[in-house]
Amino acid sequence: MKFFLTRLCALLFAALLAQTSAPAVAQSTETPDVNREATGGAQTLQDILARQRGETVPLDQGQAGPLPNPEGAPGELGTRGGASDSSLWRALRQGQDVFTSTNRDPLATTMVQNDGEAWLATRQGPLVTYTGYAFGGILILLLLFLLFRGRIKIDGGKSGIRIDRFGFLERFAHWMLAVSFIVLAVTGFGLLAGRDVLVPAIDWLNVKFLHQDGAIDTAYGKNTFASIIGAGKWAHNNLSWAFMLALVLIFVLWFFRNIPTWTDVKWFAKAGGLFSKNSHPPARKFNGGQKLIFWSVILFGGSISASGIMLMMPYEFAMFSPTFEKLNALSAWAGFPQNLATETTPIQEQQYAQTWHTIVGIVLTVIIIAHIYIGSIGMQGAFSAMGSGKVDLNWAKEHHNMWVDKLERKGNLVNVDTGEPAYPTRPAE
Numbered sequence: 001m002k003f004f005l006t007r008l009c010a011l012l013f014a015a016l017l018a019q020t021s022a023p024a025v026a027q028s029t030e031t032p033d034v035n036r037e038a039t040g041g042a043q044t045l046q047d048i049l050a051r052q053r054g055e056t057v058p059l060d061q062g063q064a065g066p067l068p069n070p071e072g073a074p075g076e077l078g079t080r081g082g083a084s085d086s087s088l089w090r091a092l093r094q095g096q097d098v099f100t101s102t103n104r105d106p107l108a109t110t111m112v113q114n115d116g117e118a119w120l121a122t123r124q125g126p127l128v129t130y131t132g133y134a135f136g137g138i139l140i141l142l143l144l145f146l147l148f149r150g151r152i153k154i155d156g157g158k159s160g161i162r163i164d165r166f167g168f169l170e171r172f173a174h175w176m177l178a179v180s181f182i183v184l185a186v187t188g189f190g191l192l193a194g195r196d197v198l199v200p201a202i203d204w205l206n207v208k209f210l211h212q213d214g215a216i217d218t219a220y221g222k223n224t225f226a227s228i229i230g231a232g233k234w235a236h237n238n239l240s241w242a243f244m245l246a247l248v249l250i251f252v253l254w255f256f257r258n259i260p261t262w263t264d265v266k267w268f269a270k271a272g273g274l275f276s277k278n279s280h281p282p283a284r285k286f287n288g289g290q291k292l293i294f295w296s297v298i299l300f301g302g303s304i305s306a307s308g309i310m311l312m313m314p315y316e317f318a319m320f321s322p323t324f325e326k327l328n329a330l331s332a333w334a335g336f337p338q339n340l341a342t343e344t345t346p347i348q349e350q351q352y353a354q355t356w357h358t359i360v361g362i363v364l365t366v367i368i369i370a371h372i373y374i375g376s377i378g379m380q381g382a383f384s385a386m387g388s389g390k391v392d393l394n395w396a397k398e399h400h401n402m403w404v405d406k407l408e409r410k411g412n413l414v415n416v417d418t419g420e421p422a423y424p425t426r427p428a429e
């Protein structure tokens, strides 16, 4: 009992003491001009109190002038009065050069990088989400197109006469581009979203089909995914060279045939006749839609390649700040604001490269899914152009009449199976 009373008295006394000592927040400071000379530029008591009042302290906005300890990082950690470590960490967070290093790694003096958080959030959030929407969207559109329009048939039926469309080199370049692109797309989106999509999928398959008898390995999905994506990363990096080589070949081989002409405008005005039967707007060897595919492949493929090289060889190139400078100049000329960052750090360049690589990758993959559809199940007679390199004469006349006419005028319209001129199916004039 005596012990209990003593403890109660001690508690009451402590409560009384707490009542009489004024809280630190209640202290007021009316000094608007803070003199930081005494602290060597570091924060002062006024700064701390101002923050507690919810005011903005210039120091927090990187306007404080010299760093608290210009000679370098403090030797010992611990309470350092006015020259507190919080100023140092704030400076680090604001990206100021606090340290120097003899290490040649461009990141050696970057300890905290605020933009990294925004980049990571974008990579794990919108980039994954929009990839899903984009792929889902194009698949639904193509399915609807197939349902309502059906397979685009050769209106006049097959003639049985085959003519040459693409030579060996063209087909070789096309398939090198196609195979490498498909592997790059699959592994690339695996790297982006595999952890979210494949790990649960593999776990589900494991539970459903492999280990239904109880003992479930909870790390199965992650471990299996790690092996798959390790190989995927290797394939992604190495096949990129095949893609770039094929891109150059395709550009050289087909550049002249893909220069836009007035015929293409008319082709687009009729939507290429894609939505109605028996409608075939005039076209040369490549129609307007194909030219659009060609230039998308060249421009987006080129841009994916450039940003991919940046990712494969980190910190070797800075492509975004010079690009942003030019875009700002263009904006200024057009009377728009110029707010793209022109002073990027090496790590920011990498982050921009990753984001851009993915965005352009999504756009090109969507275009290519549509291309694969129309080049295979979507249009009767199209695939053989890239398979055997030969097409049915009626298909050619319906989809590329100007090209056929030109071959005929030059005497080059030949039935590849007989070696004879392929004239007989031409309607009598």
Ligand code: HEM
Pocket: 165, 174, 177, 178, 179, 181, 182, 250, 286, 289, 290, 291, 293, 294, 297, 368, 371, 372, 375, 376, 382, 383, 384, 385, 386
């Ligand atoms: C399995 C996948 C693919 C199939 C079945 C396919 C089919 C075809 C066919 C049949 C043509 C010739 C069309 C014609 O005779 O007029 C063609 C052309 C072309 N392909 Fe592919 N392709 C595939 C993948 C790709 C990929 C992945 C790329 C690029 C990344 C690509 C780029 C091109 C280009 C630029 C052309 C010329 C322009 C055009 O005809 O649209 N192809 N493709």
